Amino acid sequence: MPPKQGGQDQDKKPSQRRRRGGKKHPKPDRAASPPPAAPAPAPKEKAPPCARGGRTNPPKKTDPALEEDSDVLLAFGALLKTGDAAACAAHARYEAHEDQARFIEDARRLLAMSAGGRAAPRAPPPGMAPPPPPGMPGSPRRAAAPAAPHPRSTSPRRPPGLPPGLAPPPPSVDHFPPGLAALALEVHSEAAPPPGLRPTATDDQDVAAALSALIGGPAPEPAKPKFKWVPPRVHKRRGGRVAFSAPDNTKGPLRPRARLDVSWELKVDAEGAVGTRRDVSVGLFRVGAPTNDAAIVAKQGRGAVEEVGLARGTVAFFAPRAAGAFVFRLLDPEPPGRQQISKMERPKASSNVYATSDKLDVIVRTHDDLLDSLKASLQQLEEPGRSRLGALQQLAVVAETLPASLAPKRQTHIGGRAGSTAEKRCRDKLRACLARCLDELAKHVPGPLTLATRRRADELPFHEDETETDVLKRERAWSVLSEEDEQSARDAFEVERVTKIKKQRNEDRRARDVHAACRRLCAAFNGNSASRQWLESAAPEQARRLDDVSTRWDALLEEFWPGGADGVAALRRHYDRADSFFRPTHQPSAQQHGFAWRALDDACARVLPQLFPGDAFFKRREEVRRRVEACLNNADVLGNGQRLVLRVFGSSANLFGAEGADLDMCVVPAEKTDKDLTSPEVCRRMGEALEQAGAKNVQVRDTARVPIVLFEDPATGLDCDVSTHNPLALRNTELLRAYAKVDGRVRGMAYVIKKWAKIRGINSPSDGTLSSYGYILCVLAFLQTVPQPPILPSLQRLDLDWPNPKDPNREPPARMPHPFDPSRDVCLAFHDPDKLGSLKDLREIAGRNRQSLGELLALFFRHYAWDVDYRNLVVAPRTACVLPKANKAELDCWPQNPHLAIEDPFETHYNVAHVLKYDKHQKIRKEFMRASKLVDDAAAQRIDPDLALDYICEPLPQEE
């Protein structure tokens, strides 16, 4: 593209531009001083801005009224071509004033007149333009336009799909009146070609398309569907059962390559005759595999309809040859012939999973098993295109589960090592595997460029590696291009930049995943003494490097990050969180901690009496409840005179409520009714009734999962909410209340944690952080699992007749349909010690733990700051033990991300912390770490231990 002859103007341009970003900027100088060689183009500033196809000026939406007008314009264009003087005059008037409405009105009128039998106007001689009306300065200039090509038409934007270097042909304008031709050309070259403006289109179509584009703006580009990440779901439909068993009828753990029989059942149409064939596909997957495409083995499961509506079959399998956790999934059968297609070309597998089996654990027991497993991992680490992450996880499972019998034999007195050939070969393979793992880790150290990807693409001013001078140079180079070419250059630059950022993001994520897998591997070798011995005897060099990785973060950096101290700082920034690597290596001593914990305990004893509510709390809330209940009944919100009862749940009833907490209520019909209480109608009527009764700030959320009305009670100023139908909330309130009664430390901890969370700004579900309910579940799970002996049992797992079991063969507690989701069921049973008379026993057991509230608080913060493996575990007070996230991913489609996840005690498929996005999860985890650090600081006397709780609950600084 030759540079434009802009004279000294060129030198000024870069300084007149915005230096950063690819945004389009005004260029008044272009219009003011057109290049002398080219004939005057149609003045650019006259074209409506929407006709210009700039990235930063999105096309306006076409007015539907004007769309019809395009028909008028089509006809008008034809009339204009005949040389009709009146039409020419109207067109010239439009050019001068750009009054579109008037232009179209004129066009309509003229067309009506010509259709009404007016004599056809005489065509002007070829090549002669109709005379412009006097005083129309634009006309002569435009008349010259067809003779010399429009300057911009020499570099029209290439429509997508055209090969590079091939410009789209301009529309045919030979027979057009000159002004209209110029406009058509301008629109053609300026805007992205509207759908009608194809190079092969007829003249009339060109005119119509150009005109409608001119008036209505270019046809709006179809809105790109906004990409929304949906967690991969493997279950769409259920209705089957799949189970496996080894020949000795055990369910595992099994050895690699063990023979298995997989039996399956599937509900089928009742019309299917008994005896007819029904096939399925049975796939063996690693637990949590996000899609059904990555089956380790998939087999066609031949079966038959054995009874009306039910098909059955069995398939023989072998367990995988590497250790790990696996499941079988029952899928639709693969279409015939599909197995012959190569894996890359196959269409995506069906997402219908009719059933998933229990977990199949494969562990190594002999050196031969171990050798097999290591060979499989090494193959996966070495083969191009295979997932390294899978291999790392596989090795970690081996290290976690290696039996003591495989620990290396002691050195013999002559100095050699005893052991079978298989054992020796295992050692070699282990060395090779670990060397590969460490290489992988080294490869995935996030580089400085990747750090930039933390920022959003549009915040990045220019390429990270581009200096300010480079930017100026680039801007200057662009400034000599025509406007279209410059825009294309900017667009291309933007595309390249975004692509680069996306690539960096992927690398970033991958680096994190590989680091996490290596951490798991380190933890596995350190957590199993057999593996540890084996590692030290077989691969001492790798053991040292792995030790560095697992114990000292800075050592990891020294080894893998050549940038030294800068590298350390960069990697810290990159992770932006202190994970187990950042754990302080010099912990205060137990004695120092004891001192800090006592101080914390004293502080709690001072604070708690102010937090616990008095009798007035319950009285006042009961009054409000009665008043609201009467108001809703008077307004007959359920219709037909049906009465309702309001029941209180949440902190006003679960013994965790503090002054100022909101009052959560829910409607329960006084008598049995068929009415759908969850209907938005009921919710709206409640809102209206409350508003009429004088409630303030009434908000009706009738489309929420549980429809709810929020309002402020005018008499007491209490924030209240009434939900229409919420039996599970009533039940979980009873459960929390039961836990609160078991031990005084439960309430004490919950009050302090709720206060801390509120003050530190991490207790607001509407802002994407955790609800009070979520924090209380975290407290319960902690008290069930961390203190030794545990302070709380799982009341949902404790038998109803505990501690005097009567019938060891009792039926499991009944399940009932989920109140909102008929496809699921829930079990609402739990051991309520108050009602069942076991409170004394439970208190006695809890009392065996003598840890003070201060110590428990300190451990709570440390636990959630450092010890919880958020990526792999779920907080689950239902089970009172750790619950793998892989299980929830497999069975309830939970995403396997590193966010805090909390299983609801009754709705086990529901993640109470699902609102947390990664940044909010980090925010909460940072607060846990801050609190834990403050306790350590108090122990090391870096802060006054008596003030530790005050520091922990220090209000956030006010935002400017």
Ligand code: ATP
């Ligand atoms: P606060 O004193 O802050 O009001 P609270 O104990 O009332 O605390 P909330 O978070 O208001 O706790 O929750 C009240 C009830 O709402 C809980 O008992 C629970 O049934 C329900 N709830 C709250 N958050 C969730 C959630 N994330 N998922 C499911 N149910 C929730």
Ligand code: MG
């Ligand atoms: Mg509440």
